Amino acid sequence: MSTKTLIYIAGPTGVGKTKLSLEIAKLFDTDIISCDSRQFYKEMNIGTAVPTSEELNEVQHHLIQHKSIHDKYTVGDFEKEAIQTLDFLFKKKDFVIMVGGSGMYADSLMFGLDSFPKISPEIRDQIELFYKSHGLKGLQELLLKKDPKYYTRVDIKNPTRLIRAIEVCIASEKPYSSFLGKEKKPRNFVSKMVILHRPRKDLYERINHRVDQMIEVGLIKEAQKLLPNKDLSPLKTVGYKELFPCFEGKEAIQDGTSKIKKNTRRYAKRQITWFKKYNNALSFPADTEAKVIYELLTT
Numbered sequence: 001m002s003t004k005t006l007i008y009i010a011g012p013t014g015v016g017k018t019k020l021s022l023e024i025a026k027l028f029d030t031d032i033i034s035c036d037s038r039q040f041y042k043e044m045n046i047g048t049a050v051p052t053s054e055e056l057n058e059v060q061h062h063l064i065q066h067k068s069i070h071d072k073y074t075v076g077d078f079e080k081e082a083i084q085t086l087d088f089l090f091k092k093k094d095f096v097i098m099v100g101g102s103g104m105y106a107d108s109l110m111f112g113l114d115s116f117p118k119i120s121p122e123i124r125d126q127i128e129l130f131y132k133s134h135g136l137k138g139l140q141e142l143l144l145k146k147d148p149k150y151y152t153r154v155d156i157k158n159p160t161r162l163i164r165a166i167e168v169c170i171a172s173e174k175p176y177s178s179f180l181g182k183e184k185k186p187r188n189f190v191s192k193m194v195i196l197h198r199p200r201k202d203l204y205e206r207i208n209h210r211v212d213q214m215i216e217v218g219l220i221k222e223a224q225k226l227l228p229n230k231d232l233s234p235l236k237t238v239g240y241k242e243l244f245p246c247f248e249g250k251e252a253i254q255d256g257t258s259k260i261k262k263n264t265r266r267y268a269k270r271q272i273t274w275f276k277k278y279n280n281a282l283s284f285p286a287d288t289e290a291k292v293i294y295e296l297l298t299t
Contacts, residue, residue: 004090004189007297008035008106009099010275011196012206012268016286018051020196021099023290024297025059026094029066033085034064035078035109036100038237039169041069046219047239049210062089069226069234090189103274107152112185119167127170142166149177154276157241157263172281181277193281194293197272204265211261214239221255238263 007028009021025032034040038048042065050065062085067073086109087183089096098106107113131139144151146169154161165176172179198206222244229235230244242259245251275281284293 002087002187002189003094005095006086006110006191007095007097008110008191009097009196010103010106010192010272010278010281011277011286012195012203012266013049013101014203014210014268015196015198017099017101017196018049018055020194020286020290020293021097022051022055022059024194024294025097027290027294028093028097030093030095030097031060031062031089032084033062033089033098033109034100035082035094035098035102036064036079036091037075037102037105038187038239039064039079039100039236040067040073041065041234042043042067043069043229044132044222044240045066046214046217046222048237049214069229069232075105075108076113078105079113082109086189095146101271103271110187110191111181112187114179114181116179117172119171123167123170127167129160139166141161143169146170146275147177149175150177150180153177153270155267157238158236160236171234192297193278194297195275195281195283196286196288197283203265203268207268208261209231211257211264215257222241223247224228238267 007024007026008018011017021032036048038044039050040063041048044050046066051061058063063078063082064298086096098109100106130142134142136157136159137158140156143154143156143162143166146167150165154165156162166181168176219239220243223240224247226235226240227244227247228254230241235241239260241252242263243256246256259295282293282296
């Protein structure tokens with residue numbers, strides 16, 4: 001059995017993962033790998049709640065702000081790069097910390113990607129045409145019909161994710177969710193999962209407060225600079241997509257801010273649903289002392 005261990009610190013956005021990951025990493029004297037898909041891109045700082053420069057200096061971080069929004073970076077690319085990073089770190093470390101709320105990316109590193117049927121160009125063109133004529137709402141309704149189970153887990157505001165799932169449903173004539181979690185690739189390390197949780201009311205208040213703080217420190221200005229790139233996939237995410245219509249005179253900034261809060265709360269709810277599948281994870285209240293968690297991870 002491998003003596004190398006990847007410790008995944010998970011939980012919904014705003015729960016307090018960054019703070020705990022830093023404390024745990026210091027106790028293990030090790031590095032942190034980010035699996036937050038929103039934090040891969042160097043042009044996006046405030047709206048993705050990237051750790052501060054002070055926090056990044058406290059512990060060596062990997063796979064964070066290392067790509068441009070103009071780069072194509074898939075979950076498969078992440079898996080390959082993260083495995084290479086782990087192989088390098090495990091030469092000197094017995095433990096490495098992974099932190100982030102993007103469950104699909106975390107799964108790719110811990111277990112490997114699931115295998116899906118090949119999608120023909122005809123099906124791909126068919127779904128693209130459907131999207132152009134029926135919009136996001138049409139994609140949502142079609143996925144709900146073809147795979148209600150996955151509909152409850154996916155970011156229904158993300159057309160790329162919806163299109164991918166629908167393509168698989170049509171190509172295979174099976175639900176997209178039926179392909180998930182089927183195969184586990186062999187890894188030369190073991191994975192342990194720590195899931196943080198807070199009372200829903202407390203979590204939502206923290207999310208609302210964090211959005212207010214983002215606005216105060218310059219999210220509006222950051223998003224304005226990114227407006228010319230609004231159609232790029234990385235920018236179709238909470239914290240930016242709600243503000244773009246405001247800059248085009250379609251909505252007030254206050255309305256955009258309210259939508260960021262609402263969509264972030266919805267995103268957190270979907271994350272909570274995703275993390276429920278980890279039956280062997282250790283679950284802790286978010287204010288649990290790092291030392292307590294550290295001791296349980298090392299016994």
